[in-house]
Amino acid sequence: MFESLYRQLLLGVADFAPMAAFMKRQGFKLGVGRFIAGEDLDSALTAIHTLEQQNFRGILDLLGEFVASEAGANAMTAEILATLDRLEHEPLDKYMSVKPTQLGLGVSLDLALHNAHKVLARARAIGAHICLDMESAEYVDGTLALYRGLYTAGFGNLSTVLQSYLYRSMDDLKVLTALNPALTIRIVKGAYRESPKVAYPKKEDVDANYRAMFRYAFAHGACANIASHDDGIINDVESYLATQKVDPARVEFQLLYGVRLSLQKALRDRGHRVRIYVPYGHDWYGYFTRRLAERPANLMFVLRGLFR
Numbered sequence: 001m002f003e004s005l006y007r008q009l010l011l012g013v014a015d016f017a018p019m020a021a022f023m024k025r026q027g028f029k030l031g032v033g034r035f036i037a038g039e040d041l042d043s044a045l046t047a048i049h050t051l052e053q054q055n056f057r058g059i060l061d062l063l064g065e066f067v068a069s070e071a072g073a074n075a076m077t078a079e080i081l082a083t084l085d086r087l088e089h090e091p092l093d094k095y096m097s098v099k100p101t102q103l104g105l106g107v108s109l110d111l112a113l114h115n116a117h118k119v120l121a122r123a124r125a126i127g128a129h130i131c132l133d134m135e136s137a138e139y140v141d142g143t144l145a146l147y148r149g150l151y152t153a154g155f156g157n158l159s160t161v162l163q164s165y166l167y168r169s170m171d172d173l174k175v176l177t178a179l180n181p182a183l184t185i186r187i188v189k190g191a192y193r194e195s196p197k198v199a200y201p202k203k204e205d206v207d208a209n210y211r212a213m214f215r216y217a218f219a220h221g222a223c224a225n226i227a228s229h230d231d232g233i234i235n236d237v238e239s240y241l242a243t244q245k246v247d248p249a250r251v252e253f254q255l256l257y258g259v260r261l262s263l264q265k266a267l268r269d270r271g272h273r274v275r276i277y278v279p280y281g282h283d284w285y286g287y288f289t290r291r292l293a294e295r296p297a298n299l300m301f302v303l304r305g306l307f308r
């Protein structure tokens, strides 16, 4: 209960414009570098090379969300394409997460589809995988329509995300597993401030739905990307994998850059494929505040930095 209240409160305060302006002025002094690889692509690529040397894999994430104009979405798409051009020559496992509004979903589905085709085609040409991240609840229908459009156009180098805090997500999972027998799906709890009209307010319900969703995904042939730092959930996934003898190729653990490093190493050392989400870019504020909202200790870390 305390966790849900803290999370709602922090995300609410973070939306308050003077607070946002103050924090953005403070910049990396706040300790942003603990969760974000840097403001440029070079920093992110260096981080991913280091991760690969340690037997992890990376997910490149160009920060920027809730893009609301056509010009903004086209500029973001151009930057994503330039990133893929650069990735082509990097000896890395090539994997990028993209926010649907970066492609234009905040303007129209047609614009997002148009830009997404360009991104997916370029990614396919260089052997890269694209994951459509899930933003807040009003974009779920659009994101799933985008996924369907790209899947039916023949793009196999594609996955998306479902959030266990949304009441609808189990139904969405059923639709996606029926659509794509080789579905790859990232399951997360969900990071945005949502109304109880659409999302479970209590952590135990979010966790219970997470467990139901990963079981459904594995039982229906999907490859599941378990994107959580929750020991209880991870233990349950590991027990399920062992008892149901799930092919390890269908499982990947995904964690955030800078979060629970000992857990990241432990999963790797237990023989799992572990992929780390590596965000970079100037537009770090929304991502950073969501990380603060996930753990009161992270806020204390920032406050200590401010008064040092």
Ligand SMILES: Cc1cc2nc3c(=O)[nH]c(=O)nc-3n(C[C@H](O)[C@H](O)[C@H](O)COP(=O)(O)OP(=O)(O)OC[C@H]3O[C@@H](n4cnc5c(N)ncnc54)[C@H](O)[C@@H]3O)c2cc1C
Pocket: 132, 133, 134, 135, 161, 163, 188, 189, 190, 191, 192, 227, 228, 229, 230, 231, 254, 255, 256, 259, 260, 276, 277, 290, 291, 292, 294, 295, 298
């Ligand atoms: C690879 C990846 C991709 C994601 N993509 C999306 C997406 O597309 N859309 C979306 O809505 N959300 C996304 N998320 C975020 C997700 O929804 C959760 O907000 C986040 O993962 C925290 O939930 P948890 O499952 O780790 O569980 P929690 O119950 O929040 O945490 C479990 C444990 O991990 C610790 N922990 C969690 N977060 C942090 C942190 N920031 N710092 C330190 N410790 C922490 C907690 O203290 C607790 O001990 C993604 C997460 C990951 C790992």
